Amino acid sequence: MTTSGLTRTRAGLVGAAMLIGTLVPAQAASATEWPRTIENTLTAMHGEAMAHASYHFYGEQAGYEHLPQVRVLFAKTGETELHDHFTQEARLIHFVRDDPANLRESIKGEVEEATRTYPRFAEEAREDKDYNAARLFTELAGDERTHARNFTEALMAITRHRGEIPEGPTVEPVRVVAGKPKVRSPRTLRNLETALRGESFANARYTVYGEHARVRYPKLARLFERTAAVELTEHFAELANLAGYVHRTRENLRKSIAGETYEATTMYPGFARTAREEHAFRAAALFTEIAGDEAAHARAFKRALHGLDHDHDHATRNDT
Ligand SMILES: [Fe+2]
Numbered sequence: 001m002t003t004s005g006l007t008r009t010r011a012g013l014v015g016a017a018m019l020i021g022t023l024v025p026a027q028a029a030s031a032t033e034w035p036r037t038i039e040n041t042l043t044a045m046h047g048e049a050m051a052h053a054s055y056h057f058y059g060e061q062a063g064y065e066h067l068p069q070v071r072v073l074f075a076k077t078g079e080t081e082l083h084d085h086f087t088q089e090a091r092l093i094h095f096v097r098d099d100p101a102n103l104r105e106s107i108k109g110e111v112e113e114a115t116r117t118y119p120r121f122a123e124e125a126r127e128d129k130d131y132n133a134a135r136l137f138t139e140l141a142g143d144e145r146t147h148a149r150n151f152t153e154a155l156m157a158i159t160r161h162r163g164e165i166p167e168g169p170t171v172e173p174v175r176v177v178a179g180k181p182k183v184r185s186p187r188t189l190r191n192l193e194t195a196l197r198g199e200s201f202a203n204a205r206y207t208v209y210g211e212h213a214r215v216r217y218p219k220l221a222r223l224f225e226r227t228a229a230v231e232l233t234e235h236f237a238e239l240a241n242l243a244g245y246v247h248r249t250r251e252n253l254r255k256s257i258a259g260e261t262y263e264a265t266t267m268y269p270g271f272a273r274t275a276r277e278e279h280a281f282r283a284a285a286l287f288t289e290i291a292g293d294e295a296a297h298a299r300a301f302k303r304a305l306h307g308l309d310h311d312h313d314h315a316t317r318n319d320t
Pocket residue numbers: 048051080081085290294
């Protein structure tokens with residue numbers, strides 16, 4: 001599909017619009033100085049989080065197909081999306097604050113998912129007779145409730161010295177199997193896609209929060225890391241299985257090339273232009289630099305696809 005980049009970005013816009021409302025006074029100055037750039041940065045961060053999560057599972061799929069080079073390419077590219085692009089964009093808008101503020105933001109997100117988003121998705125899936133999805137949404141609501149409780153306990157421990165920072169959940173990664181969607185209604189599929197974006201963003205958010213907490217509160221860093229792992233390797237994975245999100249490697253490469261090309265040629269250059277208009281020159285420079293990286297990602301994925309198409313051994317193995 002050639003629309004993956006667009007889908008990713010449209011999704012980002014929704015997320016960004018929701019997040020804008022949650023920006024705290026500390027960011028208010030820059031939000032008034034360059035409002036469109038702040039919103040664009042959040043949109044970009046949603047795209048980066050989704051790219052990171054997608055490449056994690058595309059890499060695993062390449063591994064199952066005995067394509068070690070493609071597996072490594074996806075893994076490395078995914079690392080860049082999270083530890084370079086997402087992280088630099090987060091820094092630009094002071095997305096990461098002090099540990100109590102990060103915990104409060106996390107609790108807010110988890111409570112929203114546990115009490116509103118997932119229960120609504122479950123209800124709609126039941127109405128549409130997508131009972132497998134209804135079961136999963138309900139299960140995820142329960143997990144998010146536990147995450148909210150853990151973060152609340154951690155907040156009490158570090159701000160009021162009451163109790164201990166919890167260990168956090170045990171991570172039990174779920175294997176994603178390439179295939180078609182396992183739901184019948186378009187509404188359920190849309191909700192699954194929204195949930196995938198939410199989980200990828202939670203994973204990225206807790207990763208940067210965990211890095212921030214490491215020096216002062218190693219135990220809090222572990223709680224964030226473990227929760228981040230659950231969001232990706234359990235929640236995202238289970239949703240991906242129902243949504244038919246992961247395909248065979250050729251198709252995953254094609255989708256990735258479309259997404260990277262859109263970011264390199266349309267999204268980031270547009271964001272850089274807006275940033276210059278708002279005199280947010282550091283942001284403009286960052287967006288331009290990242291656009292260059294995305295173009296390189298697109299080229300690397302194209303080379304990998306070309307390699308598969310022209311390597312008889314791989315092609316044979318890939319099609320069995
Ligand atoms: Fe990126």
